[in-house]
Amino acid sequence: MAEWKAAKPQNKALAWFEERLPIISLVNNVVGKDTPTPRNLNYWWNFGSLAGLMLVLQIVTGIVLVMHYTPNTAMAFDSIEHFVRDVNYGYIIRTMHANGASFFFIAVYIHIFRGLYYGSYKAPREVLWMLGLVILLLMMATAFMGYVLPWGQMSFWGATVITSLFSAIPVVGKSIVTLLWGGFSVDNPTLNRFFSLHYLLPFVITGVVILHIWAKKVSDSGNPLGIDVKSGADQIPFHPYYTVKDGFGVAVFLAIFMTFVFFMPDAFGAADNFIPANPMSTPDSIVPEWYFLPFYAILRSITFNIGIPFTDIVLIPAKLLGVIAMFASILLLFFLPWLDSCKVRSAKFRPVYSKMFWFLVVDVFVLGYVGSQHPEGIVPMLGLIGTAYYFFHFLVLMPYLARKEKTLPLPESIANPVIKAAE
Amino acid sequence: MKFVKTIAIALTAVVGMSGTALAAEGPEHPMQMEWSFEGPFGQFDLPSVQRGWQVFREVCANCHSLKYFHFRNLSAIGYEPDMIKAFAAEYTVPGGVDDSGDPVTRPGRPADAIPAPFANEQAARAANGGALPPDLSLIVKAREDGPNYVYSILNGYGETPAGVSIPDGKHFNKYFKGDAISMPQPLSDGMVDYQDGTPNTQEQLSKDVVNFLSFVADPHLPARHRIGLGVVGFLVIWAFVLYRSMKKLWKPVKEGKNFYEDA
Numbered sequence: 001m002a003e004w005k006a007a008k009p010q011n012k013a014l015a016w017f018e019e020r021l022p023i024i025s026l027v028n029n030v031v032g033k034d035t036p037t038p039r040n041l042n043y044w045w046n047f048g049s050l051a052g053l054m055l056v057l058q059i060v061t062g063i064v065l066v067m068h069y070t071p072n073t074a075m076a077f078d079s080i081e082h083f084v085r086d087v088n089y090g091y092i093i094r095t096m097h098a099n100g101a102s103f104f105f106i107a108v109y110i111h112i113f114r115g116l117y118y119g120s121y122k123a124p125r126e127v128l129w130m131l132g133l134v135i136l137l138l139m140m141a142t143a144f145m146g147y148v149l150p151w152g153q154m155s156f157w158g159a160t161v162i163t164s165l166f167s168a169i170p171v172v173g174k175s176i177v178t179l180l181w182g183g184f185s186v187d188n189p190t191l192n193r194f195f196s197l198h199y200l201l202p203f204v205i206t207g208v209v210i211l212h213i214w215a216k217k218v219s220d221s222g223n224p225l226g227i228d229v230k231s232g233a234d235q236i237p238f239h240p241y242y243t244v245k246d247g248f249g250v251a252v253f254l255a256i257f258m259t260f261v262f263f264m265p266d267a268f269g270a271a272d273n274f275i276p277a278n279p280m281s282t283p284d285s286i287v288p289e290w291y292f293l294p295f296y297a298i299l300r301s302i303t304f305n306i307g308i309p310f311t312d313i314v315l316i317p318a319k320l321l322g323v324i325a326m327f328a329s330i331l332l333l334f335f336l337p338w339l340d341s342c343k344v345r346s347a348k349f350r351p352v353y354s355k356m357f358w359f360l361v362v363d364v365f366v367l368g369y370v371g372s373q374h375p376e377g378i379v380p381m382l383g384l385i386g387t388a389y390y391f392f393h394f395l396v397l398m399p400y401l402a403r404k405e406k407t408l409p410l411p412e413s414i415a416n417p418v419i420k421a422a423e
Numbered sequence: 424m425k426f427v428k429t430i431a432i433a434l435t436a437v438v439g440m441s442g443t444a445l446a447a448e449g450p451e452h453p454m455q456m457e458w459s460f461e462g463p464f465g466q467f468d469l470p471s472v473q474r475g476w477q478v479f480r481e482v483c484a485n486c487h488s489l490k491y492f493h494f495r496n497l498s499a500i501g502y503e504p505d506m507i508k509a510f511a512a513e514y515t516v517p518g519g520v521d522d523s524g525d526p527v528t529r530p531g532r533p534a535d536a537i538p539a540p541f542a543n544e545q546a547a548r549a550a551n552g553g554a555l556p557p558d559l560s561l562i563v564k565a566r567e568d569g570p571n572y573v574y575s576i577l578n579g580y581g582e583t584p585a586g587v588s589i590p591d592g593k594h595f596n597k598y599f600k601g602d603a604i605s606m607p608q609p610l611s612d613g614m615v616d617y618q619d620g621t622p623n624t625q626e627q628l629s630k631d632v633v634n635f636l637s638f639v640a641d642p643h644l645p646a647r648h649r650i651g652l653g654v655v656g657f658l659v660i661w662a663f664v665l666y667r668s669m670k671k672l673w674k675p676v677k678e679g680k681n682f683y684e685d686a
Contacts, residue, residue: 245669251662
């Protein structure tokens with residue numbers, strides 16, 4: 001951790017305040033002029049700040065939405081239509097919030113894949129990585145519950161399908177589902193508790209984001225070469241160099257985001273969610289939001305029981321196995337620092353791992369496609385292969401490559417190759 | 424490396440095969456029409472939307488409600504306050520209770536939503552052979568490829584082909600799921616008399632009513648497109664300015680300037 005530099009403001013009032021609560025020092029030392037940062041961070045390092053921006057945007061737009069929203073099954077859908085139609089600029093706030101969820105996930109998924117490529121989960125950043133995964137899990141819960149609030153057809157049936165998954169858990173499953181529903185079906189109590197939690201969790205996320213940034217401060221930023229900072233020559237001050245670079249990223253990202261908000265507001269949404277929830281009529285296909293599709297594919301891919309061979313004894317029924325596989329697909333990421341014991345962090349110097357990384361990306365896209373399709377024809381087989389490959393990548397390939405892969409020689413320092421490695 | 428190649432080939436093969444997955448049998452894809460409100464510069468064709476309002480009032484409104492649409496919203500498609508008042512006054516709506524507590528009615532006002540043709544779902548079903556005519560406020564958004572879908576449904580009636588059996592009380596429509604729709608053919612040539620001399624063919628009536636329903640589903644579209652151009656335009660310029668600033672600021676870094684003598 002870089003040493004802490006206390007700010008000494010010239011202004012007497014500021015100095016007085018700073019002595020009592022060193023908030024200027026805090027900013028300076030975390031994202032300021034006194035934050036030495038590797039000089040070679042590329043554009044993939046922009047997505048952390050972009051995710052942070054989307055969190056703020058979601059909270060601000062969400063709070064405005066709550067001013068007009070009514071969490072009641074009879075009025076929720078109408079209250080949103082009222083907000084969109086009759087409240088000044090409500091249609092912009094609403095579409096920003098709905099599309100903001102998608103862009104939040106885009107930023108976070110790119111941020112995570114960047115971590116996978118450059119080995120950001122490796123020592124000394126294990127806790128930083130795990131806090132990030134906690135944020136991802138909280139985001140998924142928040143997004144799922146948020147999607148229920150408009151009380152459209154997909155809201156209702158998505159909530160029904162996903163909450164029912166918990167019934168697969170032995171012994172306590174049924175009780176958990178009753179607790180989630182607040183009754184014996186998805187109904188008004190469900191909507192109310194989801195609303196309550198959907199408002200709470202973003203602030204929990206904010207708390208974990210603060211820990212995430214703190215952990216980044218302690219272990220310092222990683223960098224594309226994956227080597228440690230060796231001297232002052234390897235670093236530049238965060239401000240103004242990375243503030244302007246992050247600012248440029250923000251402008252580009254927002255330009256794309258606003259293109260969706262203003263010109264394709266329903267591109268990420270399902271048409272069925274413009275139909276008010278109707279417990280008596282099931283939509284043709286219940287498809288989750290795109291950011292859940294790979295996990296949904298893993299869930300649906302498991303269609304076989306695990307039992308004792310040559311008997312009818314079922315140890316793990318297919319439904320439970322699917323649920324386990326889905327949760328395991330994220331939970332196993334917590335163990336990456338130990339699954340991948342290779343000392344070389346960056347995939348730049350790992351000729352085989354860098355290729356396997358891209359296969360994983362393709363695999364996740366294939367799973368996403370599978371999750372969006374009816375499970376018929378080739379789709380279930382594709383899902384099973386994709387699921388198997390996903391676990392194969394993390395549980396077999398990573399530990400194997402960590403031991404066997406012949407890594408390339410590492411550069412001497414960040415400052416040294418920074419000029420010639422301008423590729 | 425052989426290992427990598429094997430996996431690559433396997434993955435490519437699997438992905439390739441997925442393309443040959445059989446598509447499920449379904450209704451015909453909607454006809455693809457051109458709509459003035461599509462695209463980033465798209466705006467509503469107001470005369471057509473106004474004619475669509477007439478078609479809705481004279482035909483659709485006999486069975487379908489439009490609960491999120493208020494008479495006052497008609498000002499956005501070019502109607503004057505007097506005309507809107509006149510439209511609203513044609514309807515009688517519940518007016519609360521009088522001093523002795525008895526329910527009363529009053530003429531509609533611009534602030535009222537379009538009154539529904541039936542008092543409740545049961546009344547609507549009873550009058551329509553058991554089927555419930557959906558509210559049309561969001562119909563264009565609530566269907567995939569909405570404008571084309573609604574247009575196609577309105578023009579998708581015809582003789583029942585041989586081999587297709589349509590249950591009693593249903594009608595053949597090749598664009599509807601299952602080919603059998605409860606709604607009888609709603610529009611046909613000459614059904615509505617236009618004041619502006621536009622030919623009142625079935626296609627024209629359908630086109631106008633789809634324009635109207637698209638406006639009802641997304642009444643802020645014109646403002647959204649206008650503001651959006653400003654917002655995205657600003658962000659692109661801002662990105663350009665920040666890019667140039669970044670390049671200028673970063674010049675010493677790129678030239679290898681050392682900021683910390685001693686780490």
